[in-house]
Structures are given as structure tokens and as C-alpha cells.
Amino acid sequence: MATSTNEYPAKGYAATSPDSGLAPFSFTRRGLRHDDVLIDISHCGICHSDLHSARNDWGRSTYPVVPGHEIVGTVAAVGEGVTRHQIGDRVAIGCMVDSCMECRHCDADLEQYCQNGGMTGTYNGTDRRDGSPTYGGYSDRIVCREEFVLKVPAGLPMAEAAPLLCAGITTYSPLRTWKVGPGSKVAVAGLGGLGHMGVKLAAAMGAEVTVLSRSESKRADAEKLGAHAFLNTTDRVAMKAKTGYFDLVLNTIPVRHDVTPYLHLLRIDGVQVLVGVIDMLPEMHSGLLLGRKVLTGSGIGGLAQTQEMLDFCAEHGVLPEIETIPIQDVNHAYDRMEASDVKYRFVIDMASLG
Known part of the structure; x- marks a missing residue:
């Protein structure tokens, strides 16, 4: 399974310690494997889990943490073996970016409950193939295995689609x-x-x-x-x-x-x-x-059910109530979220990364 040597420079926001807050962070996304998709991120929702992970409230954060698992964007490149997605497709990534795809749970479309080491989290996880840390959607681009990239139906606005992923x-x-x-x-x-x-x-x-x-x-x-x-x-x-x-x-x-x-x-x-x-x-x-x-x-759903949910929301016009913010306001958004001062989800417009 070949991997492209052309790694992708990325920029985003990361926490470097429990009390650091989030600040600009430059890093590198891996080159495309044969089954990978490169996505230019347009929007990323803010989940309470992001705050807990950035501040190590659960005691299992590994820094730096680039949060974000409510990701939507557009396909920018694909690996040589990719069949599910094409350049220009509107796509999404949720809370997981990999699993073993072989166990009884994965075979039953319950990848979130993978029996072989659990699912690989979109951030603060460990890549199953090379052991590198996973970094999330508070960034301009992301690389992900094609099976874990979902389709955003035409009827869903991109910003409102983001919180649906969690x-x-x-x-x-x-x-x-x-x-x-x-x-x-x-x-x-x-x-x-x-x-x-x-x-x-x-x-x-x-x-x-x-x-x-x-x-x-x-x-x-x-x-x-x-x-x-x-x-x-x-x-x-x-x-x-x-x-x-x-x-x-x-x-x-x-x-x-x-x-x-x-x-x-x-x-x-x-x-x-x-x-x-x-x-x-x-x-x-x-x-x-x-x-x-x-x-x-109950946790999240599997890949098939998450795609079903996106299609259902598009068909029935079910959209979250959101407040769109620039990424520079993310720390203030965390404070407001902790004070229950949002109706009902924050979404980061990644164009604000500049």
C-alpha cells in the first residue's frame, strides 16, 4: 500500500497544555495513502468534548490537541485507490477516522464500537497504521481514510451540516x-x-x-x-x-x-x-x-447510520440552530459554551484562518 511522500502543510488552532487555551498551530498532514482523501475544511462545529479534551478534563489528553470532530469541506485530492469520492465533492468527517473494519461490530456497521482497539478518534487519537497522533478539524485541511468520509447531501448548507456529525x-x-x-x-x-x-x-x-x-x-x-x-x-x-x-x-x-x-x-x-x-x-x-x-x-452511530442521518436531515429539513464564529474567537466561545450562552451550537468558519 503506497503512501505519497508529498505531505501537506496545515494550519489550525491547538491547545498545548490544560490551561494554555487554543492558539495558532502549524503542523503537517500525512501524504495520501492509496485509500485516503484530502479535504479542504470549510466549517467545523464546536462540541463540548472539544473543550474537555483541550483542558484535559478527562485526564487522557495528549498535547498538542487540535480539536474538532464535526467537519465539513470539499475533496481536494484522492489516493490512487479511492472509489467513493471525487475532487470537488462536498464531504464530512465525524468523531472517528478509522477502525479495524474486520471485527464483528465493524461488520455490523458499528465501527464506533470496534472490538480491536476501539475506533480511532478524529483527534487525540493514534493512527492505526503509523502510530502518529490524529489532529482534528480546527484546521484548514485534513487527510482521512475514504470509508470514514461521508457525503453531504445537496440540501444541507455546509455550516449547518457540521454539528450533525456529532x-x-x-x-x-x-x-x-x-x-x-x-x-x-x-x-x-x-x-x-x-x-x-x-x-x-x-x-x-x-x-x-x-x-x-x-x-x-x-x-x-x-x-x-x-x-x-x-x-x-x-x-x-x-x-x-x-x-x-x-x-x-x-x-x-x-x-x-x-x-x-x-x-x-x-x-x-x-x-x-x-x-x-x-x-x-x-x-x-x-x-x-x-x-x-x-x-x-448510546454513543455515536456507525458510518452507514451517520450517512442515513445526513440524508434524513436533508430530506426533512432538519438543521441545527447555529452561531458561526471566526476561529480567533474560539476561546471566548468555549467560555460561553461552559456558561450555556449559546443557542445551540457554535460553528467555526474556516475561511477565518486566512
């Missing part, structure tokens, strides 16, 4: 896995970057959608986003009235919290899916699960 698929995947459709009763807990996509997607699938929030100020936004109802979780009477009502609770809350109240809302065989919190949960009385209620989690 926030979109993270909420789409559990809705599809648990067969949400017309007649389903879905509750979305939390109304942030993930939650607002959960509302839009579930509504587009034909479900009856209720937003769960302790903040009454979210009621108007919930309605604008397509929710059919709003349930204030601090209202005990209202919460009790919905006991056993929902088929699925999509829990997008990103911080440690008690999941018990949401289990009470589920019918028999109802499912609460955690997609936001990555932390230890408070103790829960296991008797709740004896009512045949399911508490589970």
Missing part, C-alpha cells in the same frame, strides 16, 4: 435504535446542543415530543424547536401525572444527576438513554427496573 448522530442513533416513529411518545431531558437536535429529529420522525427541563425559560424555545409539550421537572404534580407515559426518554443532560425521576416517567419496557453525561451517577433504587424499564447509554 450532535446530530448522537441523538439520531438512539431514536433509530429504539424504533421511534409515528405514535411514539418521546421525552427529551435537557435542551442544549444535543437536546435541541433530539427534539427536531424525534418530531421529524413523527413522535409526540415533550421537553423535560427544570428551567421554565426553556418552554418557549421547546415549542419553537417543534416540541409538542413542556414538562417542568420541578413540578412534582405535573411529573407524577406523567408516570408511565413515555416510550423513550432521551437524556441529554451533560452533568452528574439523578436519573430516577426520568425512570418513573417510562411505561413498561420503556427506555431511558443517556447520551450526555460521562460521569458517575448517584445511587438508584434497583426496584424501579423491576417494572421492566431499561436504563442504557
